[in-house]
Amino acid sequence: MAQAEIGLIGLGTMGAALALNIAEKGFPIAVWNRTTEVTHRFHAGAGELAEQVVPTETLEELVAKIAEPRTIILMVPAGPAVDDQLAALTPLLGQDDLVIDAGNADFHDTNRRSEAGLPFRFLGMGVSGGEEGARHGPSIMAGGTAADWDRIGKVLTAISAKAEDGSPCAARMGDAGAGHFVKMVHNGIEYADMQMIAEVYGLLRDGMDKSAGQISAIFDNWNNGPLQSYLIEISAKVTAASDPHGDRPMVDMILDRAGQKGTGRWTAIEAQHLAAPIPVIEAAVMARNVSARLDERKAGEERFGAPATGIDLPPQVLEQALIAGKILCYAQGFLMIEGAAKSFGWSLDLPGIARVWRAGCIIRSAMLNDMADALAEDPGRNLAMAPYFADLIEKALPALRQVVANGIAAGHPLPALASGLMWFDMMRTARGTANMIQAQRDFFGAHGFERIDGIADEHGPWGSSQ
Known part of the structure; x- marks a missing residue:
């Protein structure tokens, strides 16, 4: 083979899968890994696709094997490894060459790299779907200039997942770090969705004494309805x-200590900077952190006792509670994305983002079709207030209250479901209680407040007691 159409650096699990996907779609690809043995082992195991793959042993050889203007995808760990790789490529590439960071980068790093004056083009790209998605069709969220997207979009749309209507689940989100930002929020929603499912699983297992097999049948039935999702x-x-x-259910043999790679935590941290309330995601991050404190949790149960059993909640009630929780979680995520668009000056297409998530990614679900439609009708509207979803919430809300009330009364931890409900109740309360907080702030700090009759920067008659 004379030259490849595209290059890829990093043949770990995701990089190898993505390279095979690109080759399978008919794009000759040159590959390089820091460990040469990995490169040759990958090529040898590529089977019929090996003729589309050009293994290289040095960065110089990789660059030489790619047709100009070159495009190179980085599949290396986020952080300093990306900066090191960009530095190594700097003397080898020209100003028309394009480097794509397809790792789980912090979008702030992508912004920094985009503004750093690199001597070549740069695009950040979020890829979701795990190894299976990378190999057969991921959800792709790119951030960079429109010209750079147009240049590589043919390849990225070809390798992406396809929705039921055949449209590719790949799109340019906006400039610079916009793609990695949207991928970060995706991962935060993923944390929350998983946590809410786990909370319902816990109620079924511990509160209702259901076996793993019985729970499996309930989940399988739900996957044929509104909750249909990966x-x-x-x-x-x-x-x-x-x-x-052994003969026990596999899930019962797994230690109750959840890992995390940090993207959910990034979502929670960034939400605070944007003043975007995402309590369901924050609760999910908290729950993973608490899960790591295994010894403390065991000591807590020994001292205070385990949650009570004997909860009686029909599966359809739990299903409705999950439906409500899911809608509220996604509504928070899209509001955060809208806030980022205003803060960073990005033109983020909310319905387009929902469509990109319809297939290939971890949070793909049937509900995203209706979310895309609702956001297209009014992108600035809280998704929970869209007529279709407002009707679903109204129907499911009694079930969510019942599940949260019964679970909490029996001592079962339901942080994500309860946080979603509390956020909803705050959002449906026209006059809340922040007037008390403003009075307190003015009392001890003379911060002032607005009056309900429109007078601003008023101070209270607290007198000398301040």
């Missing part, structure tokens, strides 16, 4: 699986 689908599968080392 996460509900795999929840049915993991609760149905048996331990290969």
Whole structure:
């Protein structure tokens, strides 16, 4: 092969899968890995696709094997490794060459790199779907100039997942770090969706004494209704699986300590900077942090006792509670994205983002079709207030209250579901209680307040007691 159409650096799990996807779609690809043995092993295992793959042993060889203007995808760990790779490529590339960071980068880093005056083009790209998605069709969220997207969009749309209507789940989100920002919020929603499912699983297991097999059947049934989604689908599968080392359910043998790579935490941190309330995501991040405190939790149960059993909640009530929780969570995520668009000057297409998430990514679900339609009708409207979703919430709200009330009364931790409900109740309360907070702030700090009759910067008659 004379020259490849595109290059890729980093043949870890995701990089190798993405490279095979690109090759399979008919685009010759040159690959390089820091460990040469990995490169040759990948090429040898590529099977019929090996003829579309050009293995290289040095960065110089990689660059030489790509047709100009060159495009190179980085699939290396986020952080300093990306900066090191960009520095190594600097003397080898020209101003018309394009480097794409397709890792889980912090969008602030992508902004910094985009503004750093690199001697070549640069585009940040969020890729969701795990190894399976990377290999057969991920959801792709790019951030960079329109010209750079137009240049590589043919490849990215070809390798992306396709929605039921055949449209590609790949799009340019906006400039600079916009793609990685949207991917970050996606991951935050992913944290929350998983946590809410886990909370309902816990009620079924501990509050209602259901076996893993019984829970699997419930999840499987839900996957045929409004909750149809990848996460509900795999929840049915993991609760149905048996331990290969015994006859117990596999899920019962897994230690209750959840890992995380940090993107959910980034979402929670950034939400504070944007003054964007996302309590369901924040609760999910908190829950993972608490899960790591295994010894403390065991000591807590020994001292205060375990949650009570004997909860009686029909599966359809739990299903409705999850429907409400899911809508509220996504509504918060889209409001955060809208806030980022205003703060960073990005033209983020909210319905387009919902469409990109319809297939390939971890949070893909049937509900995203209706979310895209609702956002297209009025992108600036809170998704929970869109007529279609407002009707669903109105129908499901009694179930969410019932689940949260019964679970909390029996001592079961439901941080994400409860946080969603509390956010909703605050959003439906025209006159809240922040007037008391403003009075307190003025009392001890003379911060002033607005009056309900329109007078601004008023101070209270607190007198010498301040």
